[in-house]
Amino acid sequence: MGTDFQPTRESTPPPNVSYQQSVLGLAPNVHPLKSHKNPFPFILRAAAVYPDKLAIAHPDVKHPAFYTYAVWAQRIQNMAYALIQAGIRPGDRVAVITPNWSHTFWNIVDPNLSSLIATSRISLRILIFLRLFVMTQAELGDPYESFLSAGRVFSAEKGWAGLDVEPDENAGAVLCYTSGTTGRPKGVLTTLRGSYLAAIGNVVEGQISRESTYLWILPMFHAAGWTYPWANVFACATQITMRSVDYPLIWKHFLDSGVTHYCGAPTVQIGIVNDPAARPLPRTISAVIAGAAPTAHLISQLEQKGIKPVHVYGLTETYGPFTRCYDQPHWKTLTLEQRAKLMARQGQSFATAQDARVVYPPQDENDEELRDVPKDGRTVGEVLMRGNIVMKEYFRDPEATRKAFQGRHFHSGDLAVWHPDGVIQVVDRSKDLIISGGEVNNYPCELSSHPHVLEVSVVARSHPKWGERPMAFVVLRPEHAAKWKDNHGGFATELIRHARTLLPGFACPEWVQMVDELPVSQMHNIHISKTSTGKILKTNLRKVVAKL
């Protein structure tokens, strides 16, 4: 890769480049923990140590781009000066409207997406704090390149020393919008300190190193890409970006580009292992999975290809992953089913996280006392988190912030049990919880163990006797779809029978509906692409149910 790369003249650092910043006023034994923002030490160190290493590649487009760390750092510096020239000042927010890599123009919208601005309810310069490093462009002569080049001229070669350091590590960093699977979007404001430590957490947990190549399948706008944009730079790894999720292209990079790491929701993982190009890999790739628990079948399929699944759990409010399901040495002796059951659990706190716990719901909105549920694997409570990789606040929403931090812990809204070994297992989003006869009964994992099932989602449907009962929406595997095409009722009976062998009666679905695909959340910051985050949009399923 990368032989045809010709950076613009302004993308080349000067021969005597210095990566030193002005630090006047800071105590000599402290520097603010910052992974990004103008200027950010991760990229400066990477450029100082590995100036000629391939930092980021966007190969699969008409004008491929390949930037070394030195060139990338220079482009980021140009961008910083360009923004200053354009009148952007500390505290301003700059919108980023772009796929993982893009033909962008300032400020900062991909031309192919510019039609969205008119329809977006979110005005420009409010969306996201500047994520400089994803702002890159290979095509010469376009408005974005002109913008960067003007920044270089405006800098008058003052370089990094001419850019101020943000001294407050608790200052706001990125503003990401989260919809969850329900409710209206909220702006999650994170900090520089939190981003620094969450990124390092991901490096350590993922064992990302300068030998690593990370493939961007996860959208960068999804909780700021779980801090992986900075994690990879901290580790001096190489990043490959794609404009959209394209399974044949993913396999091309798996096989030809030395990919070692990627992240994705289970729906994306299912797409990967079921692509016709899928085959056993010559070396192990680490796949970080979040958003839902991987099933035994998916784990088996991934492992057969040489992909090692790592199950993590978190929210936009926790910079992405906050807990990890740590596999234990003795798991090696277990059967796949036993192992999958353990791996489906959400786990324990990350290396740089602090507490994750499961507590009984508060008595009322003034109840600040936290009462842990017993670690019995049965009692359901809410997952609470605290520590450096919890967000600062919901942007301009003090009431939602107050509510989210009741008892000085972040309330995830996710319901879970706590196992005797300290491992947390989410039973479902509390908002999606189905109560049938007073019991928690939403177990899509168990349903998807049926060999004909590709994907499944379960929502509540009102029931005359039980209040609510589960209804399953199922996508069949292509090779089995024909068999049930004209016999939906037969498959429903078959699936409920299968469920009864695995689950108590109250947990089995009352109704089963076959669908061609499950509706997927497309709205995080802005509609960008189908399956962009891979989170199943249960609100849409509920609308279907409401009409039944």
Added chain:
Amino acid sequence: MGTDFQPTRESTPPPNVSYQQSVLGLAPNVHPLKSHKNPFPFILRAAAVYPDKLAIAHPDVKHPAFYTYAVWAQRIQNMAYALIQAGIRPGDRVAVITPNWSHTFWNIVDPNLSSLIATSRISLRILIFLRLFVMTQAELGDPYESFLSAGRVFSAEKGWAGLDVEPDENAGAVLCYTSGTTGRPKGVLTTLRGSYLAAIGNVVEGQISRESTYLWILPMFHAAGWTYPWANVFACATQITMRSVDYPLIWKHFLDSGVTHYCGAPTVQIGIVNDPAARPLPRTISAVIAGAAPTAHLISQLEQKGIKPVHVYGLTETYGPFTRCYDQPHWKTLTLEQRAKLMARQGQSFATAQDARVVYPPQDENDEELRDVPKDGRTVGEVLMRGNIVMKEYFRDPEATRKAFQGRHFHSGDLAVWHPDGVIQVVDRSKDLIISGGEVNNYPCELSSHPHVLEVSVVARSHPKWGERPMAFVVLRPEHAAKWKDNHGGFATELIRHARTLLPGFACPEWVQMVDELPVSQMHNIHISKTSTGKILKTNLRKVVAKL
């Protein structure tokens, strides 16, 4: 290992153990960065995630000890309560006088070393802040075990929740005494924040993971073991300790105990590769080298055994390693000599460090301006550092502190050149620098490339014409010692001739003296063992020279 381990009753955590701490008063999105001190999150998380994993082993003694993370954490908790019971309060300092592992009694002196107390100029409770986690003991019924057991009783099973968190991450952590190679010892006070980030830096740089086994060859008292005691716990690795540096034992563990990492000065590395038990290893071991640059010969010997040398540089004032000589991908194509020359350089800042730079000396003691030397690989200046892994202060020595932080950077006292690729190379300790005709000329690395030389150290000797000229003290390799036994003059001529092929004339030694061994610094905190830190004590050589 570890089959005969029976922890005391009080070392076993309760069945419902909780690793949660009281965090009242802390903001929900911040927790203090702390790697240790009472209580410290690294060990709590390791015990929560891997309770039954072997955390630390001290196998080669009459009563071997093997502690799992759960047991170790419990013992540390017992220790905390025992100290509270004994009247120790925040701000008190507790002495630690012990080898890397020991039969200790409170407070806290190894019985075999207790005679030192009478002769030590340093009174108890002043030496070192409590390093709880190294306080361990296998022998039942001894005073240390009784002390811990009493702590458990005193705790009344209040557990971790009964111990307060230190909310200030910039509070003092460890007090380590440094002598350098000259001068009187100074107490280096580090912080919790710095220890946390330095430890993570070592994990990332060393790629230490839960699969790793770290062998303690480096003394833990040497700059707090370069933060490796915490780094290994952060990574959930296994640590093996030895009472002293014992080369056959080191090879036993290399071959039989799955060792993956260790640290040591070049003198220790030389001892390792020249031990009769040395042989090619079945898997690569990572050896972190600091204190002096490894020679081409040493690098070659290590690599032949399957030991991968990593050259780092730092001081007690920087928690140990601050820079690393990052090998570049294209080095693979170089000859050993070319590579060794590049690897001998001290490198660039660590992942969690900030700036390391080389500046001209200040004009006077009020000169706060920093003037970088040109990156030409020739101009000599002083190495300055700043950032989170620089010490807080010299303990009770504001004048030394002020002087060390002139210009708001830490002054290492080490002289170096700055290469065009941004890499720093120390030419020698400024205090040891020999000026001959106005030139820097101390190049022991070049001298030790002679095939008959095992070790060499160079000091200044007064010279009628040049002021000072270099005198080399040389230890010959055993296999070549006989040849030169009665012909010291012949070897001196031979070595000077060899030096002239590699060095400019001013840099060649004027005199060569053969010795059986080089004097090694034994005084860091206290005299403990010969070759305890492996730093050659040039003051002793100067005394020899002064009498000539």
